[in-house]
Amino acid sequence: MIDEKFDAIVIGAGMAGNAAAYTMASRGMKVLQLERGEYPGSKNVQGGILYADMVEKIIPEFRNEAPLERHLIEQRFWLMSDTAHTGMHYRNEDFNEDKGNRYTIIRSQFDRWFSQQSREKGVILLCETTAVELIQDAYGKVVGVRTDRSGGPIHADVVVLAEGVNGLLGTRAELRPRPQPSQVALAVKEMHFLPAEVIEQRFNIKGDEGVVIEAAGTISKGMAGMGFIYTNKESISIGLGCLVSDFAENQSSPAQLLEMFKKHPSVAPLIAGSEVKEYAAHLIPEGGYNAIPKLFGHGYVICGDAAQLNNAVHREGSNLAMTSGRIAGEAIYQIKSRRDPFTADNLSLYKKMLDDSFVIKDLKKYKDMPELLHTQASNLFLTYPQLVAKAMENFVRVDGTPKIEKEKSTFSSFRKKRGALGLLGDAVRFARAWR
Amino acid sequence: MGIEAQFQKVEEKLYQNRYLVDAGQPHIKIAPHEKPSKNLLAMTHLCPAGCYTEAESGQVEIAADGCLECGTCRVLCEETGEISWNYPRGGYGILFKFG
Numbered sequence: 377m378i379d380e381k382f383d384a385i386v387i388g389a390g391m392a393g394n395a396a397a398y399t400m401a402s403r404g405m406k407v408l409q410l411e412r413g414e415y416p417g418s419k420n421v422q423g424g425i426l427y428a429d430m431v432e433k434i435i436p437e438f439r440n441e442a443p444l445e446r447h448l449i450e451q452r453f454w455l456m457s458d459t460a461h462t463g464m465h466y467r468n469e470d471f472n473e474d475k476g477n478r479y480t481i482i483r484s485q486f487d488r489w490f491s492q493q494s495r496e497k498g499v500i501l502l503c504e505t506t507a508v509e510l511i512q513d514a515y516g517k518v519v520g521v522r523t524d525r526s527g528g529p530i531h532a533d534v535v536v537l538a539e540g541v542n543g544l545l546g547t548r549a550e551l552r553p554r555p556q557p558s559q560v561a562l563a564v565k566e567m568h569f570l571p572a573e574v575i576e577q578r579f580n581i582k583g584d585e586g587v588v589i590e591a592a593g594t595i596s597k598g599m600a601g602m603g604f605i606y607t608n609k610e611s612i613s614i615g616l617g618c619l620v621s622d623f624a625e626n627q628s629s630p631a632q633l634l635e636m637f638k639k640h641p642s643v644a645p646l647i648a649g650s651e652v653k654e655y656a657a658h659l660i661p662e663g664g665y666n667a668i669p670k671l672f673g674h675g676y677v678i679c680g681d682a683a684q685l686n687n688a689v690h691r692e693g694s695n696l697a698m699t700s701g702r703i704a705g706e707a708i709y710q711i712k713s714r715r716d717p718f719t720a721d722n723l724s725l726y727k728k729m730l731d732d733s734f735v736i737k738d739l740k741k742y743k744d745m746p747e748l749l750h751t752q753a754s755n756l757f758l759t760y761p762q763l764v765a766k767a768m769e770n771f772v773r774v775d776g777t778p779k780i781e782k783e784k785s786t787f788s789s790f791r792k793k794r795g796a797l798g799l800l801g802d803a804v805r806f807a808r809a810w811r
Numbered sequence: 812m813g814i815e816a817q818f819q820k821v822e823e824k825l826y827q828n829r830y831l832v833d834a835g836q837p838h839i840k841i842a843p844h845e846k847p848s849k850n851l852l853a854m855t856h857l858c859p860a861g862c863y864t865e866a867e868s869g870q871v872e873i874a875a876d877g878c879l880e881c882g883t884c885r886v887l888c889e890e891t892g893e894i895s896w897n898y899p900r901g902g903y904g905i906l907f908k909f910g
Contacts, residue, residue, distance in 0.1 A: 412898055414906050417907070483910035484910040503902070504901035523901070542885060557886050560886055562859065562883050628857070631821045658881050659881055659886070
């Protein structure tokens with residue numbers, strides 16, 4: 377099929393792959409990118425929020441052309457019981473700025489645009505091509521890939537594995553482990569279409585302003601998980617995800633959980649009358665710092681979700697993916713311009729550069745959080761949300777009960793459920809994991 | 812009203828999606844078994860596309876046409892050899908319009 381040898385082969389045309397391909401091609405490298413979907417984005421799923429700073433570092437003028445939905449001016453956190461939500465809302469007019477900080481996006485559209493930019497820099501993109509195997513030489517160095525297209529293997533000096541959380545190549549070559557059930561969340565999502573004016577009225581916004589709602593509580597039935605509602609221009613992305621290990625233990629149906637989330641009295645009016653146009657599912661890396669595989673070796677680097685680079689606490693993933701792809705591209709270019717070989721030693725530059733970036737620093741900060749969420753799931757996602765809802769009701773409902781008795785009942789409900797030591801322990805554990 | 816009737820069925824959700832099915836080339840296969848493991852049986856609830864069903868004889872079966880390629884079953888059942896998991900051939904499978 378392809379006889380020529382490339383400087384680099386990039387597996388995947390998601391955020392990490394596109395960033396790596398763009399970075400290398402714009403520095404004059406000969407790059408081949410493989411994508412198994414019909415077009416870039418056709419296999420990719422995200423909530424999705426785009427963080428401008430990390431795109432700017434690759435394509436500074438992206439706001440002029442990229443398909444963006446709404447810039448976010450408001451963030452709502454909802455702690456949910458079966459009938460209530462207790463919310464914290466943060467809205468700031470300062471987010472109506474010339475250069476927006478965060479945008480909602482639709483991945484299939486954004487990825488197609490991003491990939492188009494790479495192709496303009498000279499990347500050769502092969503879609504509808506599934507990479508099935510990495511080729512290693514007698515010394516274990518990755519020297520190319522085999523695809524499901526007719527023709528022989530394709531060779532390159534270095535391979536960038538940006539194959540996503542569920543990529544097969546790296547695992548099959550034993551370069552990274554298959555994710556464990558406790559290291560990935562399964563998220564399901566629907567696209568609900570509504571006229572722009574209706575969305576703007578329901579969410580109290582105008583023009584291109586947008587709102588994010590993140591919800592945790594009884595909606596996940598005691599499993600470690602979250603729901604989300606994002607406003608796009610003429611649609612609302614609504615979804616919910618929980619750890620796969622919790623799903624397996626509880627024998628729960630994600631589709632049914634999503635239906636229940638949609639029917640929650642706080643949620644239903646926001647999506648009423650909408651037309652659903654897509655139902656998607658995807659895994660999200662949740663293992664954090666301790667789940668990151670070895671990021672480089674002889675002739676290869678691993679980027680993005682494939683490397684578990686996802687900040688579960690801040691719900692950031694695509695920006696870590698994009699940044700790791702860019703840094704991999706820069707490191708590879710540096711090695712190439714020195715005319716050095718792509719040995720593991722030389723490619724360790726990628727890890728060094730990534731360690732110095734926010735990507736690894738942030739993941740390190742929260743390294744104990746996945747374990748806490750895993751072991752404390754039923755307290756954090758079931759007991760406390762119910763207690764908080766009860767406390768709020770005690771505070772708000774006027775029924776002639778003296779306030780002092782209401783307060784006593786609130787405090788004793790917390791003590792009864794978790795015990796004084798349990799409460800203290802939970803607070804300490806959480807503070808430690810956050811530190 | 813049973814839970815099934817109360818909620819939209821998974822199959823109805825899948826009608827909204829775009830697929831190019833590679834007829835006769837299922838990308839996920841279940842190994843012959845007498846009794847499914849706990850994880851394999853859990854897939855009859857867990858699979859977001861409802862691909863896994865339990866036959867009357869107790870074995871778990873798969874019809875992967877509606878697969879969303881999330882990989883949940885791979886994470887839970889591939890290691891033990893109960894299922895084999897590949898991506899569909901290039902261009903086939905789920906084609907997300909929005910993602």
